[in-house]
Amino acid sequence: MDIQILYYGIAVLLVLVGLAGTVLPAIPGLPLMFVGMLLGAWAGGFTKIGVITLTVLGLLTLLALALDFWVTALGAKRVGAGKQAIIGASVGTFVGLFFGVWGLFLGPFAGAAIGELQHQRHLGQAAKVGFGTWVGLLFGVVLKLALACTMLGIFVLAWFL
Helix, strand or coil, X not given: CCHHHHHHXXXXXXXXXXXXXXXXXXXXXXXXXXXXXXXXXXXXXXXXXXXXXXXHHHHHHHHHHHHXXXXXXXXXXXXXXXXXXXXXXXXXXXXXXXXXXXXXHHHHHHHHHHHHHHHHCCXXXXXXXXXXXXXXXXXXXXXXXXXXXXXXXXXXHHHHC
């Protein structure tokens, strides 16, 4: 088997896992996609994907990382979430992974609400914080998906043009 085919296979696998990681919070989606695209470019000797394309893809990856943190923090901050709520949302997201789609949907909300309850012990505020944090996470996922599709489109266009 040609080693180049193996590299391309690993690159495609990284991109696919990275694409899934834009929705699954425990997987660093866009960085994995970028590494996969970089490996694909390297496997092809950088003949189809050059420095300019890789630079654009790298900048989009950095933008996605910054937006992910910013949007989640903004959603939590707008509703007055404390540190415990944000930590709770992260823990809830991770635990939610083990409960399928409903876990991914409810985990961040429940974690943020529980964290806020530990901090303030006020149910109304905890529910508000849970919802605000969840909206921030959801908006972050939508932005990451958009950036992931943009990166994939740029890579494919550069590859075939």
